[in-house]
Amino acid sequence: MITVDAEPFEFSFDPANTALIVIDMQRDFIEPGGFGETLGNDISHMQRAIGPARDLLDLFRAQGWPVVHTRETHRHDLSDCPPAKRERGSPSLRIGDHGPMGRILIRGEPGAEIIPDLFPAEGEIVIDKPGKGAFYATSLGEILAEREIRSLIFAGVTTEVCVQTTMREANDRGFECLLIEEATESYFPQFKAATLDMIRAQGGIVGWTAPLQALKAAVN
Numbered sequence: 001m002i003t004v005d006a007e008p009f010e011f012s013f014d015p016a017n018t019a020l021i022v023i024d025m026q027r028d029f030i031e032p033g034g035f036g037e038t039l040g041n042d043i044s045h046m047q048r049a050i051g052p053a054r055d056l057l058d059l060f061r062a063q064g065w066p067v068v069h070t071r072e073t074h075r076h077d078l079s080d081c082p083p084a085k086r087e088r089g090s091p092s093l094r095i096g097d098h099g100p101m102g103r104i105l106i107r108g109e110p111g112a113e114i115i116p117d118l119f120p121a122e123g124e125i126v127i128d129k130p131g132k133g134a135f136y137a138t139s140l141g142e143i144l145a146e147r148e149i150r151s152l153i154f155a156g157v158t159t160e161v162c163v164q165t166t167m168r169e170a171n172d173r174g175f176e177c178l179l180i181e182e183a184t185e186s187y188f189p190q191f192k193a194a195t196l197d198m199i200r201a202q203g204g205i206v207g208w209t210a211p212l213q214a215l216k217a218a219v220n
């Protein structure tokens, strides 16, 4: 077992039953002209998570531990995009509309792809998900069960939307979940801070959080 100095208390995991899950580090959330920006967000906040997420990936790759990447995407015909999701609010471009990186959040379009710094390596699992949570309408649960994964270490964007939703889904399914603090970001710094707090409140009601250095120190 490896024990990490985490909050609200130590997080222990068996590397044989642990995966890294990198949530939605896609061009559509991080680069100009994508879904994040079309919703009216300041995408510059996303930059901070890239280096730490890359460090985490390098750590897992060096150890030969499993890595899962997710992408929030929809089918070309939008049959997996509820109208309630597409029609909400008044974005400058909606899901499926044509933007500078192709159709917004559509599978196979340039904007839906994971950014080059974090691009999946051969053999890493990539999950396309139509929702904010990575378990809803995907085979993630079955894939993790097949591999006997019981602990998940999280990175990705955004902290309070797809990362937190997926952590909550995983927590309800019995996974032990650790979020690496610098490897996640929100368009709203106050939402990131609040999400970290609510995850680890009440004795780790959703899971644990830890700085990257705490994980590195525990592994090396």
Ligand code: TIU
Binding pocket: 023, 024, 029, 036, 039, 072, 132, 157, 158, 159, 161, 162, 163, 187
């Ligand atoms: N808008 C926002 O903060 N996030 C999303 O729409 N998706 C993810 O978090 N990936």
